[in-house]
Amino acid sequence: MLARRRSIELGTAVAVAIFGGIVATESLGHDIGWGEAGPGAGYFPFRIGLLLIAVSTGIFIQSLRMDRSESFVSATELRASLAVFLPTAALVALMPWLGCYVPSFVYLAYMMRRHGDFSWLRSIALAAVVMAVFFLVFEIWFRVPLAKGPIESMLGIY
Amino acid sequence: MSDFASLLVGFQTALSTYHVALMIGGVLLGILVGVLPGLGAPNGVSLLLPLTFSMDPVSAIILLSSMYWGALFGGSTTSILFNIPGEPSSVATTFDGYPMAKAGKPTEALATAFSAAGFGALVGVVLVTLLANSIAGIALRFSSPEYFAVYLLAFCSFIGMGSGHPLKTAAALLIGLSLAAVGMDTVSGEMRLTFGYDPLVKGVTFLVAVIGLFGIGEILITVEQGLKFDGIHAKIDLATVFRTMAGMPRYWLALVRSTLIGCWMGITPGGPTAASFMSYGVARRFSRRPERFGSGEPEGIISPEAADHSAGVSALLPMLALGVPGSATAAVMMGGLMIWGLQPGPMLFTEQHDFVWGLIASMYLANVVAVILVLATVPLFSAILRVPFSIIGPLIVVVCLTGAYTVSNSMFDVVLALIFGVVGYVFKKLDYPIAPLVLAMVLGDKAEDAFRQSMILSNGSLGIFWSTAIAGTLTTLAFALALWPLLSRLIGWMSARRVPV
């Protein structure tokens, strides 16, 4: 067992409370009262924020009494999840710089090779076909431009 | 009988070879954009819009509305196969559709959904035909208090049943409400929860949240068992489709009830999303085996689908009669109407008699065409699940992220989708229900606007929610549904006491 469910429960409750705190604090910048024309812009968000803090405190207290032995995620499970999550996070991190096409192509080829037992050649070919279909459907057919990066502009594609 | 005669003339218009061809083309294109999460019906409509400028208005609206019907059907496909709802109104379909498909019955799940949707749509069209001339009058009676009551009813019918952890349900609901508040507040014109950060000005887009919470979150959970597992080995053929369709009459009660909810929510401008959630909630509450909902119960697919489509169909006429579009797609269609030289509004029905009845007749035909085409594609789509997960998984991720980007060409949305993916993963493992969060996101700001508009109208008096018959009935019904567990216990207790006496 790598992470106890109880710790994650407590952590999530704290995160939700912080989120509620942010919502409540921000709404202080608006009218949180109930004026002549009914509730102000901050009336509901302020109370929603406070309620979130109250609710997550309740969850926190309930979670304290939880069985300590229950697992949230085992080491193998986490490794499997991270094997997908980390490349995906890298893909998201690269997209603002390189556009949609190139990072997606690399991601697809890598994932198929790494997890699908395809040869490099087949993985790359498959990824290329997918991205070509994307280009056709989005750019040519539906005229929905996807983000492009320096490599596309070097090739003169826009 | 003049309406009936008009309809017959409409059928003559719609049944020409040219128009049937337009319907088939429109439906196919619609299914395509509906299935691809990065594209929606609005993309398809705005793609076709320039083409329609050279057509006559009846042909143009037949093409566009057929595409819209196709997209409605296509949107359910991804809900069921990949847990990624393409439109807000197909979120509720994921609750039972996806578990059923995952359990190796994708063909049954899709066929059930499409049959229910087709039934709902056709009943919706019949209703539209009968009410065509009075529909604008009904909708005119709705103002902010009535809108608020409708949203409250949708909330209460869905939330009140409390099968999950009550505190966690509350937390999910409140988070959804907070997210709905991000962006510009209609009533005050102030920016809320944007922290001066530009990409937040437009608010947290529903589709982005859903792509993360459902699509990416689901992938992260699935791959805990490794990426190596193969696709589903299910027998996929048209015979299964027919068998599923033959079994539909068993669920006649769910079909009829959901369709009624859908039609009612479509005409009163509650909309398809509220209708599908409400119908699902009601189905679960009055089911004899509510514990099976959420794990692939056919009624859990039938109820939201029939309600969604009957609402979608019956909402089209109020839109034309009032000029207030209910969805982005409808809005683009309406814009088209004006460019073709037609003025949406109450007079459309008298001034453009042939146009309106041609459209109504085409709705019968196009929905039949759509059901046939979409059922024929079921084996094809089910077969996608046979592709090894190591290909389909990464592909879903890329499609999801691209979809998040195309919503408003914003890289921030892509990052947001990933964050929602992690939240979806953690929430699912900790049994925080995601559905209330999504429902609150969809209806939260609408409900708040309606509430505050009502308060301005009434000078701050809550009595306005009981000031008209419609609002009063709806509000009372909403409270009754929210307190139903308590009420039923009370009734049970009272009758139990009476028995011995």
Place this chain on the structure above:
Amino acid sequence: MRSPVAAALAVASLGALGAGFTATSASADWQPNRPVEFVVASGPGGGTDQFARLVQSIIQKHELMAVPVIVSNKGGGAGSEAFVYGKGADGDPTKVVFGTNNEWLLPLVTKMGYASSDLRPVASMAVDEFILWTNSEAPYQTAAEFIESARKQNGGMKVAGSQSKDTDQILVRRLEKATGVKFTYVPFKSGGEAAVQLAGAHVEANTNNPQENVGQWKAGKVRPLCVFSSKRLAYKEPVADGKSWADIPTCVEAGIPLDTYQMPRTVWLPKGTSDEQVAFYAAVMDKVRQTPEWKDWLARTSQSEAFVTGPAFADAIKQDETKNRAQFAEDGWLVN
């Protein structure tokens, strides 16, 4: 009390011709070589959306540009999403933003991620009119009777409009100042919703554009009282009850000292684009507004012709901004 936009219009009829000429000659220097994106500062279906899509279809039909045009809607934050996007596309001549006067009014009343000067004005292509409407069941037949009734109700008279601190509410505030009567303004999401609320008699009045209410007028649900313009509308064909747009009195005629209030349909480029690039689009828009399709659309939606480019347009913006800044400061709406 002529609005600066209207003032500019007077010049425009003379100036447009000249501006068009200079623009055409300058356009030879620059042309877009990749697809152009029309960024719409409203959701699908709104007035600005129709405006942009119509321009797109005219450009396509008459082949006024050599590259394809894509329309994308960025209506978040009352349209500010589009302007923020335009700011982000600094120096990119393929992003053309379509809006109204909200480009320079929004940053005054709300903390926005852009300033009006982050975009370069290209052209103002037409103006949309505002009319004071009331429910047809209401007792008052004229604007004067309406104002009298509102004075008696002392703030109880409910006026629906689209959005908060936007064109409709600004107009209602001016109406209050001009007449000394208080109204209750109820903001809805769109002019279409405001039209339905008035037709259903849930509010007493709205200040919709002609096209937003014409359907309900024809259906006999609403009645126009007066138009906020210095002269009556030009369209003389009967619309409803045997009355035409031209039969609606101006508000000044009807006894309300509020001369002109109009909403321009504007086109913008990101800051950092060159003069030739601005001139190219100004020339294209000039050709667009001379097509029968454009004139047809104006007539159908009862908007008024008014084409302004170059310095005249920039001056009009500056004047309008100054005037509104003063009003917002009085009302405590001003944030920047």
